Amino acid sequence: MYWGIDSGSTSINVVLLNDEKEVVDYRIAESGCRPVDTAEQLMKDICKENCLSMKDTHTIISTGYGRRNIRSAQNSFTEVTCHAYGVQYLYPEAETVIDIGGQDCKAISLSRDGGVDDFIMNDKCAAGTGRFLEVMARVLQMDIETFSRCGLQATSPYPISSTCTVFAESEVISGIAKGITPENLVAGLQQAVADRVASMAAGFPGNVVLTGGVAKSDGIRQCLEKKFPGLQVPFEPQITGALGAALMGWIADHG
Amino acid sequence: MVINEKLLYFCSYVPVEYLKARGFVMVGPGDTDALLDAGMPYSSSRAVCRYMQHCARMDFSRYDGVIFTHCCSSAERVFDFIQFRYPGLFLHMLELPGRMDDMGRKQLAGEYRRLFRELERRFGKREKMSSRFRKTKGTGREVWLLGNSLHPRWKNAVQTIFLDEPLGFSDCSSSRRGDRFLDSDDIDESCPRMLDFLPWFSKRLEEKRDDIRAVIGVFIPKCDFSLFTMPQIRRICHEQNCPVLLLEEEFGPSLSEQNRIRLEAFREMLERKRRTTKKTNK
Amino acid sequence: MEENHYSAEESRLVHRMLLAEKTAKDLELEAARILVDWQIRLYTKTLWDSPEQVVWTNMVMPTELFYAYGLVPVHTEMTAGWMSSLRLSEEYIRIAQERGFHVGLCSYHKAVIGAMECGDIPPPRLAVFSSHICDGGNGLLQYFRQRFQTPVYLLDVPYQQQGESAVRFVEGQLRNLTKFLENHTGKTLYSKALANAVRYSNHSRCWQRAVNELRKGPVLFYGNQALRNLFGLFFLSGSSKGERAAEAYYRQLKERSSQPSARPVTDRPPRRILWVHFAPLYAGEVMRYFEKALGCLITFDIIGHVYWPELDEDAPLMGLAQKVLSHFYLTDSRQRMDLYRRIIEEYRIDGVVLFMHQGCRAIPGASWELRLIAEQGKISFLELPGDCIDPRGFSSEQVKLRMEAFRESMDLHAKGRKGESYVLGD
Structure with a gap:
């Protein structure tokens, strides 16, 4: 059994691969105050669900911001490397990964022979990340699921020009005061995120896979599909990091 | 006196x-x-x-x-x-x-x-009291780290990430450009402020391509010379098929966590490329 | 990197400038109309039809030598200013950022880079920049040379040195510059042409000083026009057109000085403002609000200050070297503060505004000097953070709020509230 644990800022994701390099199961949970305990519990849940024993574990590989805290991991890799391997497993023809997480976003150019060729990260500014969308959803008094679909009903997206979360919030409030509909505001915000992400990934090759929790947002996906025709999103875009970590363990054993 | x-x-x-x-x-x-x-x-x-x-x-x-x-x-x-x-x-x-x-x-x-x-x-007038400056030699095959001013403890922190890769530094703290000039009437190293920086970088990379495994460019926020030259550094490295990582870092002893992740990811990338090259050469 | 196809017909900048041509005749001041007409022709025709005549340069580089050679200087600041006024800067900045230029780089430069990268401006064939006041000069030269193989020349200007050796040093570089221009343009410098350029420059200087004298009296026009258009006079130093525009500027203001009805109207009792640096060029409405609705009339702008001595017609290169070295941001703080105090006194300034353009190091970096002067002189001072060229992130409401607070502080001061200083900034 090959475990991959992605200990991120907002969620813990666990993936289990078998000896045949097949995904057995996966779990996603909020990080909470004790991400290490959460990871252990998720692994136990997977074992129980699939009638497996932790004794059959070959490797546990961790990734994400909290990767060094996972005591049971034999090794850790950065999420850049893990996302690359995870996406290549799912989409062998992929050329670029765009990962939009809770607190950062990154673009990774994939190497033909596996792994990373180049990467760019934005983790110094909330704009263009899940945090930006959470803040705006709060301003519009929506939960994140409603927010993610709301923009699809827009008739005339309200352009948000600010690149800063705080200023963008002010623009949204001004928009509300002007009577702009929530749908048009949300569409404008989602477009702003898409623009920022696309700008970061400009110059990266075209066959793009979108990952991260924000990939679940229908509105963001739609905006990015216009920027990157043929954009693909995995069945569960949050687990590609953990999947890549599990793969790193499998590769270490099998060469 | x-x-x-x-x-x-x-x-x-x-x-x-x-x-x-x-x-x-x-x-x-x-x-x-x-x-x-x-x-x-x-x-x-x-x-x-x-x-x-x-x-x-x-x-x-x-x-x-x-x-x-x-x-x-x-x-x-x-x-x-x-x-x-x-x-x-x-x-x-x-x-x-x-x-x-x-x-x-x-x-x-x-x-x-x-x-x-x-x-x-x-x-007051001074007489020279000790021996002349000695230029340090390169280590051979290395990752070339260029930058503005880098704190010595920051450099040590980066070195711990690249334990298996010697790092060659061309930054404003270690380069001793003034001493080199007075020693030999020339400086064989430019800096982003100089008009000849990009041609120098391009030529140096081309000449020592076999010795330079990768380039890491580190720049201080709001250094305009760096802001202008870093995109060109990236372009030159891509043209010469040299892996490149650009970092923005505050001057100080601590390596920021964001940059630690980038450096580790870059090291992982270099390790994979080295393994792939070994396999190809076999 | 893909190569662009450069064509005036496809250039968005050219299209918008041709539209702007229609509104140019509505400009209040004749000097502004002359300048705008010239600039529109520059960007819609000269840049495309006669690129061999064009030399890219920056604001502080003396232009007399270029005109003496029959060359046409195009200034990066003026170019970015037009892009901002025409609402194109945002797009060009986005393009530059996609090419890897950092978010923190000055938007003046990013706008120009972005326009060249997408083909809306042809690449520079020749570039001569001065190193002083703005580090972007050096940076842009490196970019032009690397990206477009442009022949470039940098005038190295030492700091806080005005003595003979410094003048000789700069003069030597100007002499080398003449060889550079000859080599790259095939043109010869005739001493008569240089003498003419110096004469035009001196005459222009005279008129501009006369204008500045007039501005010490009643405010004769909304000063935002000086920030938007009239600083362009400096870009014509050494040309006959520059002399004509400067003279027109003076004559019109002289007429107005005897016609109270021609002066600007305000909704409140006017306050006299010294504006330091430029203003956001996409926010004309906010600047109009400042001057008209709030009654804060821009009485003088520091970029209009004539800081250099008359050029020596017998030793023109030495004169130009002295012009370069006499910029007040090359002197020490005490001398600069004395200059500002003098201006505040002579122009009877009620309040000082420093627009802290994001990406500028030289002038906002010295804001502590103005703060000290304001505190000591008990006059109102407003530090206004913003961006002259990039409209993203600009909040007109936030800026107006600061302007209103500034106006209130001047009113309080006018009522004689002693012991308080009215310094507004972050």
């Missing part, structure tokens, strides 16, 4: 070893952690580059003199402020040529003569 005056300096164009050999205690921003909570008013200091912003917070009352280098507008503004705030302090602005052609070299030589003259006027 009083010796052992403490002189503060900020740039590798200051001939540190030559001045040490003349009895001065030379202190750079990486040599001391003593900073004031407030120095230059915030609205002014936030406009200047972050390296000069850091330097502006040093406790100038501990030093007998300060040697600035005319790198940029930020250096000018901090120089003005220190000149106004510490009227009795020995202050010198070393002019740098924009290009190291014959005229530029002549100008720089003249500037060093002017510096020594001013120091003599203020602190």
Whole structure:
């Protein structure tokens, strides 16, 4: 059994691969105050669900911001490397990964022979990340699921020009005061995120896979599909990091 | 004759070893952690580059003199402020040529003569007391790290990430450009402020391509010369098929967590490329 | 990197400038109309039809030598200013950022880079920049040379040195510059042409000083026009057109000085403002609000200050070297503060505004000087953070709020509230 644990800022994701390099199961949970305990519990849940024993574990590989805290991991890799391997497993023809997480976003150019060729990260500014969308959803008094679909009903997206979360919030409030509909505001915000992400990934090759929790947002996906025709999103875009970590363990054993 | 005056300096164009050999205690921003909570008013200091912003917070009352280098507008503004705030302090602005052609070299030589003259006027005549500067040699195949000013502890932190890869540094703290110039009338290393920086970088990378495994460019926030040249560094590296990582980092002893992740990811990338090359060569 | 196809017909900048041509005749001041007409022709025709005549340069580089050679200087600041006024800067900045230029780089430069990268401006064939006041000069030269193989020349200007050796040093570089221009343009410098350029420059200087004298009296026009258009006079130093525009500027203001009805109207009792640096060029409405609704009339702008001595017609290169070295941001703080105090006194300034353009190091980096002057002189001072060229992130409401607070502080001061200083900034 090959475990991959992605200990991120907002969620813990666990993936289990078998000896045949097949995904057995996966779990996603909020990080909470004790991400290490959460990871252990998720692994136990997977074992129980699939009638497996932790004794059959070959490797546990961790990734994400909290990767060094996972005591049971034999090794850790950065999420850049893990996302690359995870996406290549799912989409062998992929050329670029765009990962939009809770607190950062990154673009990774994939190497033909596996792994990373180049990467760019934005983790110094909330704009263009899940945090930006959470803040705006709060301003519009929506939960994140409603927010993610709301923009699809827009008739005339309200352009948000600010690149800063705080200023963008002010623009949204001004928009509300002007009577702009929530749908048009949300569409404008989602477009702003898409623009920022696309700008970061400009110059990266075209066959793009979108990952991260924000990939679940229908509105963001739609905006990015216009920027990157043929954009693909995995069945569960949050687990590609953990999947890549599990793969790193499998590769270490099998060469 | 009083010796052992403490002189503060900020740039590798200051001939540190030559001045040490003349009895001065030379202190750079990486040599001391003593900073004031407030120095230059915030609205002014936030406009200047972050390296000069850091330097502006040093406790100038501990030093007998300060040697600035005319790198940029930020250096000018901090120089003005220190000149106004510490009227009795020995202050010198070393002019740098924009290009190291014959005229530029002549100008720089003249500037060093002017510096020594001013120091003599203020602190008295000095005789040389110790041996000359020795240039450090490269390690062979290495990851080439270029940057503005890098704190020694920051460099150590990066070295711990690249344990299996020797790092060659061309940054403003380790390059000792002033000493090299006085030693041999030439500097074989440029910096982002110089007009010949990009041609020099491109040529050096091409000539030593077999020895340079990868390039890491580290720049201080708000250093305009770096902001202009970094995209070109990336382009030159792509043209020469050299892996490149560009980082923005504050001057200081700590490696930020965001940059630690980038450096680790870059190291992982290099390791994979090395494994792939080995497999191909078999 | 893909190569662009450069064509005036496809250039968005050219299209918008041709539209702007229609509104140019509505400009209040004749000097502004002359300048705008010239600039529109520059960007819609000269840049495309006669690129061999064009030399890219920056604001502080003396232009007399270029005109003496029959060359046409194009200034990066003026170019970015037009892009901002025409609402194109945002797009060009986005393009530059996609090419890897950092968010923190000055938007003046990013706008120009972005326009060249997308083909809306042809690449520079020749570039001559001065190193002083703005580090972007050096940076842009490196970019032009690397990206477009443009022949470039940098005038190295030393700091806080005005003595003979410094003048000789700069003069020597100007002499080398003449060889550079000859080599790259095939043109010869005739001493008569240089003498003419110096004469035009001196005459222009005279008129501009006369204008500045007039501005010490009643405010004769909304000063935002000086920030938007009239600083363009400096870009014509050394040309006959520049002399004509400067003279027109003076004559019209002279007429107005005897016609109170022609002066600007305000909704409140006017306050006299010294504006330092430029203003956001996409926010004309906010600047109109400042001057008209709030009654804060821009009485003088520091970029209009004539800081250099008359050029020596017998030693023109030495004169130009002295012009370069006499910029007040090359002097020490005390001299600069004395200059500002003098201006505040002579122009009877009630309040000072420093627009802290994001990406500028030289002028916002010295804001502590103005703060000190304001505190000592008990006059109102406003530090206004913003961006002259990039409209993203600009909040007109936030800026107006600061302007209103500034106006209130001046009113309080006028009522004689002693012991308080009215310094507004972050």
